[in-house]
Amino acid sequence: MENLVSKMINVESVQESYVLPLGKRPGKLIVPLCKTIPVVNLGGGDGRDQTEIIQQILKASQEFGFFQVINHGVSVKTSSDMLSVAKEFFEMPVEDIATLYSDDSKQICRVCTSIDYDKEEVHYWRDSLRHLCHPVEEYMHLWPQKPTIYREVVATYSVEMRKLGSRLLDLIGEGLGLESGYFGDELSSEELLMINNYPACPDPSLTLGLPKHSDPNLITLLLQEDVYGLQVFKDGQWIGIEPLPNAFVVNLGHQLQIISNGMLRSADHRVVTNSSVARTTVATFIHPSSECIIEPAKPLVKAHGSPLYRAFQYKEFNSNYRAKIKDKRWRLELGLLLLLGTDGGGIGRMVELLDCSLLLLWSLAAPTREGWYRDRSGAVMEVVAGYGDDGAAVSWRWRDIAVGKRNPLHSYCGGWFK
Ligand code: OGA
Ligand code: NI
DSSP states (O other): OOOOGGGOTTOOSOOGGGOOOGGGOOTTOOOOEESOSOEEEOOOOSSOOHHHHHHHHHHHHHHTSEEEEESOSOOHHHHHHHHHHHHHHHHSOHHHHHTTBOOOTTOSEEEEETTTTTTOSSOOSOEEEEEEOSSHHHHGGGSOOOSTTHHHHHHHHHHHHHHHHHHHHHHHHHHHTOOTTTTSGGGGOEEEEEEEEEOOOSOTTTOOSEEEEOOOSSEEEEEEOSOOOEEEEETTEEEEEOOOTTOEEEEEOHHHHHHTTTSSOOOOEEEOOOSSOOEEEEEEEEEOOTTOEEOOOHHHHHHHSSOSSOOEEHHHHHHHHHHHHHHHHHHHHHHHHHHHTSOOOHHHHHHHHHHHHHHHHHHHHSTTOOEEEEOTTSOEEEEEEOOOTTOOOOEEEEEOBTTTBOOTTHHHHTOSOO
16 A cells, blocks of 8 residues: 655644654754765866876765766766656656555555564665666566656666766775775666655644664765755755765765775765655666675775775675564664673673674684674774683774774674684
8 A cells, every 4th residue: 555755735743653752852953064075077178087087986985975066977867857747757746656656665666664564673765666777678678668758768867877987986996905806796787766756745834754864775876956954964964965066976876985994984964854845856776686795896905904894795795784683683682681681781781792702702602713893883802802811801892994993884784804
């Protein structure tokens, strides 16, 4: 059954199932629009050479995990046609949209509300239409038939996005010192297009269009209109991404953080709603094939000394990513159990235990093995001394890796050991 928020016309208050718990609401806080998220001019002719462009992209990818691109070679018409047809789609009568509604994530082309409507505790103020699009000929017949120009417009747009995505990946690869074409083939073989529609909301302080998340794919290209809503989490605070005319917002997904062995980062972001107008965005997610093996690129492992992530199949990452919430609850319980069995150590210790309970349990069981270990929750622990002959306690410290903080990414790809 469809539950489209786009069709909740004239609602005066936010339905209870969309009201976030207190600590998770965006509230009435004014978030500054960020002028510091880099805007990279990809066009030539202004005296900058390619090396300079690469340096800008790499710096932005290290510091923010986000940047915007202008003069990117995608025509204004291609983008504006895409946005128009995206809006038109959600303006169609509910019967026309409902035929595509499905909560089954295996459907190649589907409409859904929020994220996982049937299973989640609170819903998000968003409807989306998503489908695969590369190669176009393979998927086009599965795309919506209405509006009648949908397939034509989206075919042109997705081919352009593929080109832009490949260009950016080539620049990133070159900047990282990887062989040319490194991200071609399997690592970027899939392209998923997602139209997000965030209707005007009677009280934006209570709900979100999308919660704090980092994209699980390789790289994302976002077309947004002139309505603000996207925020990035940087240095402990939210900053708003300013909508710029004819620009794409680019953000790195988890796979780029892993392949770059933590040199580049995938940043957390979220979407807020507003009470006056609907906001429509078109996200293109470029991602590896599900069989593809992901691992830190060899030259970057060499440069760093050791791999920060183990190798895994992309489909394994995806299923861990989806299972994350269940996993969290389980860890919490085990953490508390462990806490009861230890000699205390204050709040700091408790936080560590909650996050790292499984790891700790293992390390206490096999305490003489020194080295690096990483648990499913994202913490990295370095055992710096095992039990000595005199029975000295095992000593460990939490390592700060990749982004300067405990890194949730490991819960999807880390497993137990490096
Ligand atoms: C997403 C996303 C941002 C936006 O779809 O993953 O972060 O502004 N979208 O729609
Ligand atoms: Ni996202």
